[in-house]
Amino acid sequence: MLTLPEGIRGSADPRFTAPVRAFARLFARYVRTGGALSVRLRGEPVVRIWTGTADAAGEVPWQEDTSALTFSTTKGITSLVVHRLADRGLLDYDTPVAEYWPEFAAGGKHSITVRDLLAHRAGLSDLRRVLEQPGDVLDHVLMEQRMAAATPDWTRGLPVYHAVTFGWLLGGLCRAVTGQSMAELYRTELAEPLGITGLSLGRPADDARVAELVGPSLDLTGTRLGKPITAAAVRVPIVGKIISSMHFTDGERALSGPIPELSYSENGAATGVFTADAIASVYSVLADDGCRGDTRLLSPGTTRALIRSTNTSPDPNRLTFWHLGYHPFPTVGAPRALGHMGLGGSGGWADPDSGLSVGFVHNRLDLVRLPLDMTLMSLLLPSVVRAASTAQRGEKATRAA
Structure with a gap:
C-alpha cells in the first residue's frame, strides 16, 4: 500500500499516488475542514482516504465511516433506485406518472412521464407554489401529497432544475409502485444488495459519525441587501425559477447550524447522508455495466441505455x-x-469507459466560497483518470508478456 501524506488516513493503491497527493494539497491549502475520497476501479477499491475533522469546533477527527450531508448528490442515488425498478419492469420511463400514481393526474399532469421527472421537465420546481408553512419542507409524506395535487407552471417541458421537489416527486412515484418510502428503498434496493453501510436518506438513527457542517450562516436573504436582491431576482423569468426552486420563507432556518434541521427529513433530492465509499460503491454499478464486483444491480441493456441517454438527449427537440x-x-x-x-x-x-467510480464528501458549506467549492471534485478527477489509465496500460503489458 502507498505511504500516505501527513494528515491523510486510509489506504491507496500505489498506482494512484497522484490523486492522493492532489486530495492532500486541496485540504491542506484550501478546504481545511474534513472530508473523504473513495475511488473504485471495476468495483474494487483503489483509494479510500480521509482527513481533517468532522465537527464545527475542529476537535473530532474524521473517521473511515464518517458520513456527511450531501445535498443534491442525493439525486444520483435516488435515480438509481428508480432505474432498479425500471429494470424489473415496475416502471417505464415514457409512461405517464399518473398510471402508477393516480392522484398525480390532478392539475392537468396526466401527460407528465417518468422521464420528465428525471429530466426536471415537470414544471413543478417552484417551492412557493407548494409550501404553506416553512416547516412543511420537513414532512416528506405531506409534500408528496402536495406534489400530486399541484398544477404545473409555464416551465412544463423545459429543463428547469427541481432542486428540492425532485425528491418528493420520485418519492411519491416509488411509494405508489412499491408501497415503500424512498429511505426504505435505499436500504432494500441499494445498501443491502451491495452489502454497504453509510447510505442513508436523512440522518441515521445512530448519527454519531455524521459530520457537522462548518461555515457561516446561510441567511443571505435576511440581510439588508439580500431581501431586495432576492425579491427582484425572483421576478426574472428563468432566474426567478432557479431561486424559487431552492429558496422559501424562513428556509435558512432549516439549513442553519452545524446540524441542519433539514438533515432529519427524507428528501431524495437533498438529504442524503453518505460516506464517500458508499457513493463510489453505488456509482460503480454505472461504471461497470450494471455490476459492483460479482453483484449485479442493473441489466447490461438498462445500464447502456442509461449511459447513452445521459450523453445524448432522448428528445433532440427538448434540450x-x-x-x-x-x-x-x-x-x-x-x-x-x-x-x-x-x-x-x-x-x-x-466513467463507463474506464470502469472508474468516485465518491467525494466534505463538511464545509460557505456560500462566499461556494463557486470554487463546487469545482473541488472536478479538480481531483483528472488525476484519478490518468492514474487509472496508467494502471490499465501496465496490466495490459503484463498480460501481453
Whole structure:
C-alpha cells in the first residue's frame, strides 16, 4: 500500500499516488475542514482516504465511516433506485406518472412521464407554489401529497432544475409502485444488495459519525441587501425559477447550524447522508455495466441505455441537461462520464469507459466560497483518470508478456 501524506488516513493503491497527493494539497491549502475520497476501479477499491475533522469546533477527527450531508448528490442515488425498478419492469420511463400514481393526474399532469421527472421537465420546481408553512419542507409524506395535487407552471417541458421537489416527486412515484418510502428503498434496493453501510436518506438513527457542517450562516436573504436582491431576482423569468426552486420563507432556518434541521427529513433530492465509499460503491454499478464486483444491480441493456441517454438527449427537440437523473460529467480522458454534484461540492461520478467510480464528501458549506467549492471534485478527477489509465496500460503489458 502507498505511504500516505501527513494528515491523510486510509489506504491507496500505489498506482494512484497522484490523486492522493492532489486530495492532500486541496485540504491542506484550501478546504481545511474534513472530508473523504473513495475511488473504485471495476468495483474494487483503489483509494479510500480521509482527513481533517468532522465537527464545527475542529476537535473530532474524521473517521473511515464518517458520513456527511450531501445535498443534491442525493439525486444520483435516488435515480438509481428508480432505474432498479425500471429494470424489473415496475416502471417505464415514457409512461405517464399518473398510471402508477393516480392522484398525480390532478392539475392537468396526466401527460407528465417518468422521464420528465428525471429530466426536471415537470414544471413543478417552484417551492412557493407548494409550501404553506416553512416547516412543511420537513414532512416528506405531506409534500408528496402536495406534489400530486399541484398544477404545473409555464416551465412544463423545459429543463428547469427541481432542486428540492425532485425528491418528493420520485418519492411519491416509488411509494405508489412499491408501497415503500424512498429511505426504505435505499436500504432494500441499494445498501443491502451491495452489502454497504453509510447510505442513508436523512440522518441515521445512530448519527454519531455524521459530520457537522462548518461555515457561516446561510441567511443571505435576511440581510439588508439580500431581501431586495432576492425579491427582484425572483421576478426574472428563468432566474426567478432557479431561486424559487431552492429558496422559501424562513428556509435558512432549516439549513442553519452545524446540524441542519433539514438533515432529519427524507428528501431524495437533498438529504442524503453518505460516506464517500458508499457513493463510489453505488456509482460503480454505472461504471461497470450494471455490476459492483460479482453483484449485479442493473441489466447490461438498462445500464447502456442509461449511459447513452445521459450523453445524448432522448428528445433532440427538448434540450435538457439532466438525463434520467444524472448530468454529463466529463473530464480529461473521460468524455462519457456522468454523475451528480451537491451543494458545497460533494459528488458521485462514474466513467463507463474506464470502469472508474468516485465518491467525494466534505463538511464545509460557505456560500462566499461556494463557486470554487463546487469545482473541488472536478479538480481531483483528472488525476484519478490518468492514474487509472496508467494502471490499465501496465496490466495490459503484463498480460501481453
